[in-house]
Amino acid sequence: VLDMTNPSKSERPNLTAEQVGKRGFVWAKHCYDGITLLTCSFHRWLSLNPITNAIVIGRHWIQKSLGSSMALFKEETVKMGGGSPVLIGECGIPFRLRRNQDFTDLDPATCALNNTMRAVEIGMVSCTLWNYTAGNTNRYGDDWNGEDLSIFSEDQHTDKTDLNSGGRALATAIRPYALATAGEPTAMDFFPYKQDKRFLFSFTADNALGTNETVMFLPRYHYPFGVIVTQTAGKGTWSIDWKKQALTYRHDHRSGSDGEEHSLVITKAPRDSLLRNSQTTQSSEDNFEENL
Structure with a gap:
């Protein structure tokens, strides 16, 4: 059972732990940057806290505020009972944004979506991006309720041979992330505006899970010439399969490593890097550069 409710701070399902356990509920609230959604205008330095409606100033604090509200949704499952899985059932941005003085050489839609996706990383939650409409056009948008939130638009689909043609705000929509973690994730940060496309991921190992494999998605979109992997905490080995972009x-996971913190920093390899095989295994003892 998927329970999708309005993101009001006062609204929670009236369910017992027994009901949640028997029915298989998923807690799937919606979460948007309210000012951007309602006004179709994005301001990098101004927003409202989704929980308190307080004014938030500054890009860092806006992202943290939205991320904290998503984390709160996750915490509510404990109060609700049973600790049911959490999914941000809807998040996204209107692409028909008014251009304002905040933007000269930057795309406001790309920046707005980065705030939302950064909040997902801060809140350590999963999300579904609203939405994909195959027939979206610049004139009619999604052709529903006056909305224009589709990550794809047919009017921008100019190259039928390019998988990414027609995509919108892909620079911040497409991101590296942890697909599966052999433990508890503690930090996940992607910096699409940095030249090296830096991605940081940390987790605490849990050997009771029966596996020591953590899998991360590495999109070729950001890493066309491969990656440089640096381990900053813990010990381990890694391999990259570029066919799967993983x-x-x-x-x-030897005795004594349970609960140990592990951290990886992944950056874009330079264009002139020497090519290696598509699959390579390395350890934290090595300096490592993995290329396509």
């Missing part, structure tokens, strides 16, 4: 990290 890095598999295997933490050292």
Whole structure:
């Protein structure tokens, strides 16, 4: 059972732990940057806290505020009972944004979506992006309720041979992330506006899970010439399968390593890097550069 409710701070399902356990509920609230959604205008330095409606100033604090509200949704499952899974059932941005003085050489839609996706990383939640409409056009938008939130638009689909043609705000919509973690994730940060496309991921190992494999998605969109992997905490080995665009990290699960913090920093390899095989295994003892 998927329970999708309005993101009001006062609204929670009246369910017992027994009901949640028997029915298989998923807590799937919606979460948007309210000012951007309602006014179709994005301001990098101004927003409202989704929970308190207080004014938030500054890009960092806006992202943290929205991320904290998503984390709160996750915490509510404990109060609701049963600790049911959490999914942000809807998040996204209107692409018909008014251009304002905040933007000269930057795309406001790309920046707005980065705030939302950064909040997902801060809140450590999963989300579904609203939405994909195959027939979206610049004139009619999604052709529903006056909305224009589709990540794809037929009017921008100019190259039928390019998988990404027609995509909108892909620079911030497409992101590296942890697909599966052999433990508890503690931090996930992607910086699409940095030249090296830096991605940071940290987790605490849990050997009771029966696996030591953590899998991360590494999109070729951001890493066309491969990646440089640096381990800053813990010990382990990793391999990359570029056909699947996936890095598999295997933490050292010998006695005494349970609960150990593991951290990886992944950056874009330079264009002139030497090419290697598409699959390579390395350990935290090595300096490592993995290329396509």
